[in-house]
Amino acid sequence: MTTKRHEQVGLTDAQVLDMYYYMLLARKIDERQWLLNRAGKVPFVISCQGQEAAQVGAAFALEVGKDYLCPYYRDLGLVLVFGQTARDCMLSAFAKVEDPNSGGRQMPGHFGGKKYNILTGSSPVTTQVPHAVGMALAGKMQQKDFVVYASFGEGSSNQGDFHEGANFAGVHKLPVIFFCENNKYAISVPLKKQLACESVADRAIGYGFQGVSVDGNDPIEVYRVMKEAVERARRGEGPTLIEAVVYRLVPHSSDDDDRVYRTREEVEEAKKNDPLIVFAAYLREVGLLDESTEKDMLARVQLEVDEATEYAENAPYPTPESTLTHVYGK
Numbered sequence: 001m002t003t004k005r006h007e008q009v010g011l012t013d014a015q016v017l018d019m020y021y022y023m024l025l026a027r028k029i030d031e032r033q034w035l036l037n038r039a040g041k042v043p044f045v046i047s048c049q050g051q052e053a054a055q056v057g058a059a060f061a062l063e064v065g066k067d068y069l070c071p072y073y074r075d076l077g078l079v080l081v082f083g084q085t086a087r088d089c090m091l092s093a094f095a096k097v098e099d100p101n102s103g104g105r106q107m108p109g110h111f112g113g114k115k116y117n118i119l120t121g122s123s124p125v126t127t128q129v130p131h132a133v134g135m136a137l138a139g140k141m142q143q144k145d146f147v148v149y150a151s152f153g154e155g156s157s158n159q160g161d162f163h164e165g166a167n168f169a170g171v172h173k174l175p176v177i178f179f180c181e182n183n184k185y186a187i188s189v190p191l192k193k194q195l196a197c198e199s200v201a202d203r204a205i206g207y208g209f210q211g212v213s214v215d216g217n218d219p220i221e222v223y224r225v226m227k228e229a230v231e232r233a234r235r236g237e238g239p240t241l242i243e244a245v246v247y248r249l250v251p252h253s254s255d256d257d258d259r260v261y262r263t264r265e266e267v268e269e270a271k272k273n274d275p276l277i278v279f280a281a282y283l284r285e286v287g288l289l290d291e292s293t294e295k296d297m298l299a300r301v302q303l304e305v306d307e308a309t310e311y312a313e314n315a316p317y318p319t320p321e322s323t324l325t326h327v328y329g330k
């Protein structure tokens with residue numbers, strides 16, 4: 001039997017099966033939303049496919065209900081671990097009034113919710129980074145023991161918001177983790193035209209803290225690196241920049257045609273390393289995922305997605321009169 005790598009980093013059998021469940025749930029929600037978009041039922045999808053392992057692995061190293069998330073628009077797997085449900089995600093996609101992120105006001109992928117410790121997202125990329133740094137500063141000033149997670153794509157790591165946030169966090173040794181999901185393309189711009197350095201993680205040294213690059217298709221390795229970063233932050237040793245190297249398996253969004261900037265051969269080759277396939281193979285090798293377990297989990301996830309879709313499709317939209325709510329003070 002293959003060595004249980006997950007036990008070596010402190011994960012139990014139950015935890016890695018939960019990891020797979022969340023990865024599978026994120027994938028099936030995402031796939032359903034694409035179908036709904038193509039059917040003309042939801043307006044927009046921005047996908048997590050290919051990045052689920054990085055997101056779920058990172059989430060498991062954080063403490064739900066204690067730590068804070070400042071996620072970016074692809075982080076479906078992450079927010080599911082922190083308490084959002086398939087129903088929540090579908091309500092957001094359909095822009096219904098019960099959408100917990102914004103009451104149907106924001107685009108899909110703009111995650112948020114005070115009860116989940118998730119800071120509301122914004123459409124301009126990377127604005128969540130200085131917000132995360134501000135939250136970490138507040139936590140340090142109030143002597144609270146929480147860590148703030150800020151995620152973004154490698155394209156966002158070229159924005160001024162990232163550099164200002166990273167510099168400030170490094171100077172003040174703040175308990176914030178910068179988590180870059182490097183999926184090789186900033187919409188259509190390939191990595192080689194974005195960075196002159198070898199990896200995003202190389203940038204950390206300029207701000208006085210550790211940078212680590214990790215295989216984002218391996219949730220166990222992501223968890224290990226993330227756990228070390230969380231422990232450093234809690235000890236008062238400051239931030240960490242983690243680069244999870246992944247691949248976006250679908251177009252940038254439902255409005256994008258990725259055939260104009262990358263070959264089908266490249267995408268098909270990347271699909272061989274699909275994190276769901278690779279992680280399922282590992283779980284089978286260590287005897288945790290047999291045919292019956294896998295079938296039951298798939299059926300459970302499928303039921304959740306079906307029920308969530310039906311509920312959200314039939315749920316009410318916000319009323320026109322609510323348009324100005326939260327816009328003007330009373």
